[in-house]
Amino acid sequence: MPEPPVTVDPADWVCPLPLRSTRRIVLGHGGGGVLSEELINNLFLPAFGTASETSRDSALLDVGASRIALTTDSYVVQPLFFPGGNIGHLAVNGTINDLACSGAQPLALTAGFILEEGLELDVLGIIAATMGRAAVDAGTSIVTGDTKVVGKGGADQLFINTAGVGVVPAGVTIGPDRARPGDVIIVSGPIGEHGVAIMSVREGIDFGTVVTTDSAPLHRLVAAMLAASAADGDPGAVHTLRDPTRGGLLAAVVEIARAAAVGIELDEAAIPVPETVASACSFLGLDPLQVANEGKMVAFVDPDHSEAVLAAMRSLPEGADAAVIGRAVAAHPGMAVARTPFGTTRVVERELGEQLPRIC
Amino acid sequence: MPEPPVTVDPADWVCPLPLRSTRRIVLGHGGGGVLSEELINNLFLPAFGTASETSRDSALLDVGASRIALTTDSYVVQPLFFPGGNIGHLAVNGTINDLACSGAQPLALTAGFILEEGLELDVLGIIAATMGRAAVDAGTSIVTGDTKVVGKGGADQLFINTAGVGVVPAGVTIGPDRARPGDVIIVSGPIGEHGVAIMSVREGIDFGTVVTTDSAPLHRLVAAMLAASAADGDPGAVHTLRDPTRGGLLAAVVEIARAAAVGIELDEAAIPVPETVASACSFLGLDPLQVANEGKMVAFVDPDHSEAVLAAMRSLPEGADAAVIGRAVAAHPGMAVARTPFGTTRVVERELGEQLPRIC
Known part of the structure; x- marks a missing residue:
């Protein structure tokens, strides 16, 4: 007789300390901030026995003489359609961008759908067609998938998971722990647009000008940056x-500061925030530096080569407005500070949870 | 300025004919039967522009000189805990088994969680620990993940997506279209246990003996079969x-019959159905041949080597009760018939939707 599957005895599982205060999942556990990190470090990593690579968007694996990157993301954004795009754009571009953060070019994507009974086929059809077109536009394809349906009320319309496999070019060793003091910090374009696009439809607020999502694949930008360097x-x-993405520019730089044990100095005046985003955030009480982006990249680059990399970024549409926004320093490792337009400095910290739930 | 993301105009999307009768998603679209196939063939494949490989569980990709298999599955089973296991076992073993169906050995898994606000951390912790242990037991690991949280009522407790990457040994070309007339059909053990385990807790019915899930990883069984051949x-x-899995033994053989354009003759008396499963199915009005399994494999093997393969299967616990249940024939391509214990034959066909929603 085959042995029964190994089961973890509930008596053997003890809720780890930092999570005990809630004992239940709260929205912030999915927000990409401090609570997310606590859940990953104290629950998932011990369970999976994986090395503590919390700040990496994709895992690297050896296949023969090649190296591949593997990543996964689920998308639960509401509403499904918003100015400039829909959940299908995020599901394809977001996963391509997680691969690109390891320097990988996308090889193939998977698509897993969880559908609520009663969802209109028109909605699913348009979203699937968007995903297919986005994949083709990015030069990759969705090669396998899965569909589950749950009863009315068992899910909120439609959730999508995409996993992606990419090929890491030989010799490329990009990672959050490789940032070092002296590095120039570059952002590939104006920030905050995706989050404001979602909030404007969700709250039904008219900010005068429509802010559209910035969803875009960034693997070609990364290839150009690597070629230039x-x-x-x-x-x-x-x-x-x-x-x-979730947690915005601030969460990204704080995570890198912690992973690489470097300090970070941002120049607030240099961070490109569109006027429309600034005024919408002001109205909504949000910090644009913590609003999600879906088509932007933050790069830490050796100062001797940052000009060449910046020029390469600006030569492509997706990096046309790239800007230097700060640098990594040896002081205050693990901490990020911002120089305000008034010449003062302030410590910047991630949200505990998230400003905007279900933004992606 | 970067161009806005390409969006599919809703006016450009027309609901394809076979799907028009419902215009909405019904539970059966996720059941692995005829409605699932209609959704894949008429909506997803045209959208994704992928070749019509509906009946393959994983996609094959070339990486350097190696070949990898890539697969994804979402798990929405209710209840989360059931006799012999929990959703975490299915999420790991199910994805390993999809890789094994291409002859691949698992290299790494991803885990994407969608959590409902208010889920107890104890529940998540036990399920995650189960996944980690199941992965280690199978000799693989969960290397990257993602967590999203939706508000109370936005999801039903917890959904898991796992994607898997496996390495296909050189020269292995297993696929649903490779079945050919004369092939011996082998099943690796008794069927119907997983579905009955779920139904017994869901319906609160006591069948006297507890039927436990058969969830198990089958990649070692497949490796032994390949070595023996x-x-x-x-x-x-x-x-x-x-x-x-979904749709049971019948859906599996009908899909293979269609993919390979062969006929299939099953010998009903030879199909191993445990007495407990048979009586539970009789009570519930279910066909055991259409009940989901989570640790069984159906194999089509060249008749000249089927004895050797069967012996190898029986040498492992997970194949100890393997049995020959029929053969592929040239007659009635695309159709499966079963010889009943009374000596008559009947055509067997998949369900339109599913007998048991949310079984995996």
């Missing part, structure tokens, strides 16, 4: 890449 | 593998 004499000059 | 002189003697 190699041509400039150092194929390893791009140390760290991160797409600032 | 190679040792017997034909490394390609195992033509087709399929784990009969």
